Each structure stands twice: as structure tokens, then as C-alpha cells.
Amino acid sequence: MTSPATSTRTSRGPGFALGRFLSNNGALAGLVVLAVALSILSPSFLSTRNLLNVGVQAAVVAVLAFGVTFVIVAGGIDLSVGSVAALSGMVGAWLATTAGLPGVVALLLGLATGAAAGLVNGLLVSFGRLPAFIATLAMLSIARGLTLVVSQGSPVATPDVISALGANLGPYLPVPLLVMLLFFVIASVVLNRTYTGRAMYAIGGNEEAARLSGINVRGQQLAIYALSGLFAAVAGMLLAGRLSSAGPQAANGYELDAIAAVVIGGASLSGGVGRASGTLIGALVLAVLRNGLNLLGVSPFWQQVVIGVVIALAVLLDTLRRRGR
Amino acid sequence: MTELPAEQRRGPGGDAGAGQAAGELLRVEGITKRFTGALALDGVDFQVRAGEVHVLLGENGAGKSTLVKVLAGVHNPDRGTVHVDGKPVRITSPQHARALGIAVIYQELTLVPELTVAENLFLGRQPRRFGLVDKARVRRDSVALLERVGLRVDPATPVKQLGIAQQQMVEIARALDLNARVLVLDEPTAVLTDTETERLLTIMGELRDQGVGLVFITHHLEEIRRIADRITVLRDGRSVGVLPAGSSVEAMIELMVGRAIEDQYPRRAGEPGEVLLSIDGLTRKGVFSDVSLRVRAGEVVGIAGLVGAGRTEVVRAAFGVDHYDSGTVTVAGERLPGGDVRAAMRAGLGLVPEDRKGQGLVLSSSVGENLGLVTMRAATRAGFVDRAGQRRRAEEMAAALRVKTSGLNQTVRELSGGNQQKLVIGKWLLADPKVLVLDEPTRGVDVGAKVEIYELVNRMTASGRGVLLVSSDLPEVIGMSDRVVVMAHGRVAGELSTEGLTQDQVMALAVQEPQQQAAEREQPQQQAAGD
Numbered sequence: 001m002t003s004p005a006t007s008t009r010t011s012r013g014p015g016f017a018l019g020r021f022l023s024n025n026g027a028l029a030g031l032v033v034l035a036v037a038l039s040i041l042s043p044s045f046l047s048t049r050n051l052l053n054v055g056v057q058a059a060v061v062a063v064l065a066f067g068v069t070f071v072i073v074a075g076g077i078d079l080s081v082g083s084v085a086a087l088s089g090m091v092g093a094w095l096a097t098t099a100g101l102p103g104v105v106a107l108l109l110g111l112a113t114g115a116a117a118g119l120v121n122g123l124l125v126s127f128g129r130l131p132a133f134i135a136t137l138a139m140l141s142i143a144r145g146l147t148l149v150v151s152q153g154s155p156v157a158t159p160d161v162i163s164a165l166g167a168n169l170g171p172y173l174p175v176p177l178l179v180m181l182l183f184f185v186i187a188s189v190v191l192n193r194t195y196t197g198r199a200m201y202a203i204g205g206n207e208e209a210a211r212l213s214g215i216n217v218r219g220q221q222l223a224i225y226a227l228s229g230l231f232a233a234v235a236g237m238l239l240a241g242r243l244s245s246a247g248p249q250a251a252n253g254y255e256l257d258a259i260a261a262v263v264i265g266g267a268s269l270s271g272g273v274g275r276a277s278g279t280l281i282g283a284l285v286l287a288v289l290r291n292g293l294n295l296l297g298v299s300p301f302w303q304q305v306v307i308g309v310v311i312a313l314a315v316l317l318d319t320l321r322r323r324g325r
Numbered sequence: 326m327t328e329l330p331a332e333q334r335r336g337p338g339g340d341a342g343a344g345q346a347a348g349e350l351l352r353v354e355g356i357t358k359r360f361t362g363a364l365a366l367d368g369v370d371f372q373v374r375a376g377e378v379h380v381l382l383g384e385n386g387a388g389k390s391t392l393v394k395v396l397a398g399v400h401n402p403d404r405g406t407v408h409v410d411g412k413p414v415r416i417t418s419p420q421h422a423r424a425l426g427i428a429v430i431y432q433e434l435t436l437v438p439e440l441t442v443a444e445n446l447f448l449g450r451q452p453r454r455f456g457l458v459d460k461a462r463v464r465r466d467s468v469a470l471l472e473r474v475g476l477r478v479d480p481a482t483p484v485k486q487l488g489i490a491q492q493q494m495v496e497i498a499r500a501l502d503l504n505a506r507v508l509v510l511d512e513p514t515a516v517l518t519d520t521e522t523e524r525l526l527t528i529m530g531e532l533r534d535q536g537v538g539l540v541f542i543t544h545h546l547e548e549i550r551r552i553a554d555r556i557t558v559l560r561d562g563r564s565v566g567v568l569p570a571g572s573s574v575e576a577m578i579e580l581m582v583g584r585a586i587e588d589q590y591p592r593r594a595g596e597p598g599e600v601l602l603s604i605d606g607l608t609r610k611g612v613f614s615d616v617s618l619r620v621r622a623g624e625v626v627g628i629a630g631l632v633g634a635g636r637t638e639v640v641r642a643a644f645g646v647d648h649y650d651s652g653t654v655t656v657a658g659e660r661l662p663g664g665d666v667r668a669a670m671r672a673g674l675g676l677v678p679e680d681r682k683g684q685g686l687v688l689s690s691s692v693g694e695n696l697g698l699v700t701m702r703a704a705t706r707a708g709f710v711d712r713a714g715q716r717r718r719a720e721e722m723a724a725a726l727r728v729k730t731s732g733l734n735q736t737v738r739e740l741s742g743g744n745q746q747k748l749v750i751g752k753w754l755l756a757d758p759k760v761l762v763l764d765e766p767t768r769g770v771d772v773g774a775k776v777e778i779y780e781l782v783n784r785m786t787a788s789g790r791g792v793l794l795v796s797s798d799l800p801e802v803i804g805m806s807d808r809v810v811v812m813a814h815g816r817v818a819g820e821l822s823t824e825g826l827t828q829d830q831v832m833a834l835a836v837q838e839p840q841q842q843a844a845e846r847e848q849p850q851q852q853a854a855g856d
């Protein structure tokens with residue numbers, strides 16, 4: 001298809017290829033710079049223990065963010081994931097500890113709760129024609145409220161299966177890290193290989209064209225929001241497992257970190273663009289940044305400011321890069 | 326070298342700029358622009374004089390729009406110089422281009438759909454009074470501007486309610502008001518019907534007489550013959566020659582594609598088979614009424630008519646995109662439920678929509694992804710898409726349509742307009758429906774690629790499929806259809822066999838007024854043919 005003339009003209013040296021790779025993966029470049037800088041500034045940054053710690057820190061946000069990636073690629077937004085994570089963890093813990101169900105059953109029902117909350121989001125958006133922002137904002141409030149109702153305002157201990165999600169496998173390997181990698185693979189496969197994943201790109205890129213090509217836009221939206229809810233539930237279990245208890249205020253505000261991770265990872269909030277690998281890097285950037293600021297003894301108040309600035313910079317650079325073409 | 330007398334050294338216009346020809350407004354030299362994956366312009370020279378229509382001609386992806394965007398300050402050239410009034414300039418932004426007197430009508434529409442016609446016309450330059458937008462004046466001026474281009478719509482209409490041809494006329498009206506010295510028009514006539522094209526060419530003629538320099542891009546070679554003073558031909562980013570006014574269509578084709586084209590409309594009709602698509606008494610109040618037509622296996626049926634005749638509305642309703650109030654649509658014996666695109670597709674209907682950017686393509690996705698959009702469902706097993714198969718089919722279709730791209734992974738947004746259009750057709754050709762409705766399928770496609778699309782249409786009908794072809798391009802409708810249904814004011818004004826049919830005969834039906842139609846319906850139709 002390409003005329004031979006143009007294809008020969010495009011070959012360049014390896015330096016060019018590396019430059020292009022990094023400019024196309026701004027978040028990765030940022031992560032590398034950040035890691036190098038921190039390893040110079042703080043000797044303890046590169047220790048195995050600290051790095052594993054960073055991975056664990058990143059895990060919850062990353063899993064949340066994979067779910068949000070689906071929604072954002074499909075041109076929507078999901079503000080409810082933090083609350084849905086808390087609700088799912090709470091339901092899992094409460095069913096086992098208070099209602100006395102077997103731990104595995106409680107875990108599965110907790111996950112189902114998350115998927116159901118996502119499904120309701122999907123119904124409101126696709127059939128209810130509510131803007132995603134409004135529908136999921138409502139769910140943010142509803143799910144948090146339900147968490148408080150179920151817990152009656154105090155933390156509930158988690159059953160062993162859920163606690164195991166927050167523990168180590170053998171002496172070193174933290175389970176959250178493994179779960180994060182597993183869901184990274186799942187998210188990549190969903191986005192790249194499945195019908196629903198490809199439909200996300202089509203719907204987010206041009207909903208009308210998707211509809212006229214025979215894609216069941218509403219049906220797919222249900223699936224997409226339900227997936228986001230399910231991923232949020234998994235994140236909720238990780239969080240509860242790490243603390244061995246589900247708290248009523250768990251994951252408060254995590255939706256913002258999740259969205260930030262997706263956007264830092266190169267997804268476009270107008271839909272149609274985004275990758276699981278980008279989101280993973282976005283979540284790692286946030287975790288490394290928080291960890292580094294802690295190691296350097298920066299006050300938590302200033303950390304908020306720095307993270308806000310980084311998010312703005314990441315998106316700004318991305319827009320500039322796009323415009324520069 | 327002997328010194329010439331002063332009078333002779335000067336051009337006829339008394340022009341004294343160094344090396345500058347008479348009345349030259351704009352000159353670019355050696356313009357080169359490379360995108361990742363493609364060299365779009367490769368040392369192009371080009372000039373625009375006052376009072377000329379300078380046509381840019383070339384195949385899809387030759388670099389025409391890229392050159393336009395360099396002049397408009399959208400793209401920064403890698404190499405080369407731009408002179409305005411003999412002075413070298415670097416055009417840094419669209420605003421800068423405007424300030425230099427260059428106005429551009431882009432190939433893709435740039436209107437804001439949510440805003441009204443009037444707001445779009447004065448976007449960013451509303452007349453103000455006491456710091457507020459002077460609405461009365463905006464309205465008054467809008468009416469005058471719309472009058473000038475002959476568009477009869479209320480300036481308070483939101484642009485998204487207009488058809489694509491009407492939107493194009495709004496773009497033109499907006500550019501006219503800029504009082505540019507150089508007016509660049511990138512395929513403005515692609516979405517227009519003859520009447521509007523006529524009007525635009527007249528306006529362009531007037532501007533030329535007023536000394537405006539016009540740059541005009543079109544794939545309709547007849548228009549070039551009518552209005553061009555000079556024709557610069559681009560091929561693969563290079564200027565391969567300049568043709569004078571009055572050059573023959575054959576000469577243009579030869580220089581543009583490097584070979585002659587035997588037959589521009591290579592329709593091979595066979596014996597029609599059973600009825601595949603039957604639209605009966607389809608009515609949507611206030612839009613179209615009592616529309617009936619049939620498409621048989623092996624047949625290409627054309628629908629002709631003016632803009633606003635309801636052609637697009639009818640086929641959209643038939644495909645289930647919009648609702649209708651009464652009537653039936655039957656595909657291969659199966660009556661469609663109405664308002665359900667997927668049911669229509671399952672029954673074997675397909676629609677290539679007229680608006681590629683709005684309805685046809687996912688611009689942010691890749692070439693391969695777009696080509697596979699319709700076939701994706703069929704290629705899915707247990708939720709997983711057969712990507713290798715999709716890729717292979719996409720490769721084949723891209724090759725058959727000669728899509729100019731750096732590969733299946735290239736983002737569609739980066740393709741030239743005509744190559745984007747090929748993808749909209751390609752994804753439906755891959756789906757191979759029983760009846761394919763093509764709504765303005767060759768908009769912006771170059772003459773060579775059109776023939777390839779027509780050959781694929783021939784292949785469809787030869788294998789027992791049916792095609793319904795909606796087109797404002799009369800030679801195309803007549804040349805490629807076996808019979809033509811002419812619509813006027815939302816009704817079928819008549820049906821004509823294309824044997825020996827002339828454009829005038831089609832137009833005579835297309836411009837019929839509603840009363841005239843009613844009168845004719847009283848008498849038995851003598852023009853009905855083919856059915």
C-alpha cells in the first residue's frame with residue numbers, strides 16, 4: 001500500500017527510534033527520570049523492601065485505574081470507583097464476619113456487589129441517558145452511604161481469604177503486586193483482544209460511527225461500566241486485605257488517583273485513546289512520587305500540591321506534544 | 326547581458342519586486358513537509374496571482390491539503406520559503422495567515438455543531454456594542470451573507486441540524502466575509518450538488534474579477550475545465566507540471582495518475598434477479614412521504630435529487646438509523662422492525678453514510694481497526710476477536726482500494742480526505758451485505774480510485790448483491806446505475822432508465838415543485854421504467 005518511495009525514506013538511526021519511543025511514552029520517560037532522581041537523592045529508595053512497598057502502594061490505585069481505563073477509552077468517566085471499592089470490601093468483610101458466610105462466598109459476593117454497582121452506572125448512562133459524570137457521581141455518594149449503613153460507621157474485620165490478598169507469598173512476594181500484574185494482563189487482553197475492548201475504542205472515538213457499524217453501543221456500555229465496578233471491587237478487596245479490615249472511609253478520594261493514573265498514562269478524556277500499559281505506568285508514577293516525597297520528608301500537605309502539579313504537567317506535555325505534530 | 330530600458334524591465338502592472346511576476350500575491354518555493362511515515366510535500370513550488378483561479382490537482386494523498394495547511398499556518402514546513410507580496414514570511418498560525426490576507430476553507434468542516442449558523446459565521450469576531458455581542462447586527466449580516474451563497478436557512482438554526490452540503494455553504498459564506506486577498510478552497514464542491522456548485526463557481530468568478538487570487542482543489546475535472554486559469558499537478562508530494570487553462574480532461578488525468586483512464590464509469594450490468602430491497606410507502610412526516618423503490622439482485626439503483634430532497638433521510642430511515650412514521654422496508658423477504666440498525670444488518674442491509682467524519686470513521690483509531698469495524702462481530706468467537714483474520718482482510722481491502730497509508734496501524738486522522746473515504750466504503754465492502762446503500766460514496770475520491778471503487782461495485786452485483794447508490798454527482802449516478810429514482814421535496818418524482826439518459830432529464834424531474842408532482846400523480850406515470 002505504501003509507495004516504496006515513502007517507506008525507504010522513513011528509516012532512521014536507532015537514536016531516532018529511542019527518542020521517538022520516549023516521546024510517545026512520556027509517562028515512561030517521566031517514571032525513569034523520577035526513579036533515577038530519587039535513587040540519587042535517597043539511598044533507601046532502591047532497596048528491595050522499598051521498591052516492593054512502592055509496588056504494593058501502586059497496586060490498589062492501578063487495579064482501580066485499569067477499570068477506569070475501560071470507561072475513559074469508551075468516552076465516559078467513572079467517579080464512583082473509590083466508593084464502590086469500599087462498599088465491595090465492606091460487603092465481603094461483613095458477610096463473613098457478621099453474617100457468618102464462608103470467606104470465599106463472602107469474597108465472591110463482595111466482587112458481585114462491585115459489578116452490580118457498575119452495572120447500575122451503565123444502566124443510568126446507556127438507557128437512562130444520564131451524563132456519565134452525573135450518574136457515577138450519584139453512585140459515588142450512594143455506594144459510600146451504603147458502606148456506612150452496612151458497617152454502621154466502624155471497621156469490620158476481614159475473613160482470611162481477603163486478608164491473604166494483602167499478605168506476602170513466601171518471605172518476600174507481596175500478593176497485591178501479583179494481583180496488580182494479573183489484572184494488568186487481564187486489562188490488556190480485554191482492551192486488545194476482546195470484542196468489548198475493541199468496541200470501547202470505537203464507541204469512545206465516534207459513538208455514531210460505532211452504532212452505524214452495528215456495534216450494540218448500549219449493551220457494550222453496560223459491560224464496560226460493570227467491568228469498571230468489578231475492577232473496583234478487586235481493588236477494594238486488596239485494600240481491605242492489606243489492613244485486615246474493611247473501613248467505612250476506605251479508598252476515599254481514590255477515584256481521583258485512578259483517573260490521574262489513566263490520564264498520566266496517555267489516555268484521552270475525550271475517549272478513543274488509552275492503553276493498559278500507560279495506566280500501569282501512571283499508577284507507578286503516582287506511587288513512586290508519593291514514596292519519594294515521604295523518603296525526602298516532604299510534608300503531606302506539600303505532597304498534595306506536588307502531585308497536583310505533576311498531573312497538570314503530564315497532561316500539558318501530552319497536549320503540547322500532540323499539537324506539535 | 327545588455328541593459329534593458331527601464332520600461333521593459335518592469336512588468337505590465339508596473340511591478341518592481343525582485344523576481345516577482347505581475348500581480349503575484351503569494352509564492353512558495355521548495356516547500357518540504359515530512360510527517361512520521363510519509364513525505365507529504367517534496368520541494369513544491371507554487372504561485373498565486375491576483376485575479377486568477379489556480380487549481381491544485383492530484384491523486385488522494387498527493388499533498389494538496391498539506392500545501393494548503395502550510396499556507397494557512399497550520400503546518401510548519403520543514404524546508405522552503407513563502408513569500409507574500411514579494412516579502413519572505415513565516416506563517417506561524419492561522420491568525421497570522423488571516424492577517425496576511427489568506428482565508429482558507431478546509432477540506433473537513435470546521436463549524437461548531439452546537440452553535441447556530443449566525444454564531445458560526447461570526448465565530449471569534451462578533452461585532453460588539455458596549456462590550457456585548459451586537460445580536461441584531463449579527464443577524465442582519467448573517468442574512469446578507471447567506472443570501473450571497475444562496476442558502477435559505479434561518480441564521481438561528483443550530484448547525485448540527487443542517488445537512489452536510491448546507492454546512493459547507495455556511496463555511497463558504499464565512500470565508501467570503503473575511504475579504505481575503507487569497508482565498509483557498511480545499512474541495513468545497515465535494516459535498517455540493519450541481520446547483521450549489523454552479524453558484525459557488527459564479528461567486529469564484531466574481532472574486533477573480535475583483536482581483537482576488539483563488540486556490541481551488543477539486544476532483545471534478547469538469548469544474549476545472551470551467552474555471553481554472555492554471556493547474557498545478559501534484560504527484561507524491563512533488564509538482565509534476567503546470568497545465569494551462571482549457572486543458573483537456575485526458576491531459577489532466579494523464580499528468581495526475583501517470584496513465585490514461587479508459588472508462589470513467591465502467592458499469593457492467595447483468596440480468597436482474599429477485600427483489601432484495603423493497604421500500605414501500607415510507608413516510609416520515611415533514612421529511613419524506615410515500616417513498617417506494619426496489620433493488621433487485623445484480624442491480625445498481627441510483628437515487629438522484631437536489632440537496633434537501635430527502636434522499637439521505639430515506640436511506641437512513643430504511644437502515645434503521647432514524648425512525649419513520651409509516652411504510653415498510655423489506656430485505657430479502659424479511660420485513661425490518663424499523664429503528665434498529667442491527668436488525669437491518671442481520672437481514673443483510675448495509676449503509677455507507679454520507680458524512681465520513683461524523684458517522685463513518687473512528688478518526689482516533691487505526692486504518693485496520695476501521696476497516697474491521699463492521700466485520701468484527703462475525704469475527705468474534707467467545708468474546709475474542711480473530712485479529713489475524715481481521716488484519717488479513719483489512720490488508721486485502723486496503724490494497725484493493727489503494728489506500729495510501731504507512732500501514733494498518735496508522736491513525737485514520739492522519740490520512741488524506743480521499744483515503745479516509747476509501748475506508749468508509751472498504752469496511753462495508755468487507756462485510757459483503759446483500760444490499761449495500763452507498764450515500765455519496767466517492768466524495769473526495771480521485772478519478773483513478775473512483776474507477777477502482779466502481780469495479781468493486783460491479784463485483785458485488787455480479788455475485789448477486791444489490792446496490793442503492795445515492796449521489797449528487799450526476800455523471801456518476803447515470804454512469805453507474807441501471808436505473809435512477811429521482812426525488813424532489815421528499816417524494817419520488819419519477820424513475821428513469823439510464824439507457825441514453827441525460828443530466829437534463831434528471832434535473833427536470835429533480836426541480837419539480839410539489840404542485841406539479843401532485844398533478845402528475847393524478848395521471849398515470851409514463852416515465853416509470855425498470856419495474
Ligand SMILES: Nc1ncnc2c1ncn2[C@@H]1O[C@H](COP(=O)(O)OP(=O)(O)OP(=O)(O)O)[C@@H](O)[C@H]1O
Binds near residue numbers: 361391729
Ligand atoms: N498529520 C499527519 N500525520 C501523518 N501523515 C499525514 C498527516 N497529514 C497528512 N499526512 C500524509 O501526507 C500525505 C498527503 O496528504 P494530503 O492530505 O495533503 O493529501 P491530499 O492531496 O489532500 O489528498 P486528498 O485528495 O485525499 O484530500 C498523505 O499520505 C497523508 O497520509
Ligand SMILES: [Mg+2]
Binds near residue numbers: 742
Ligand atoms: Mg485533501
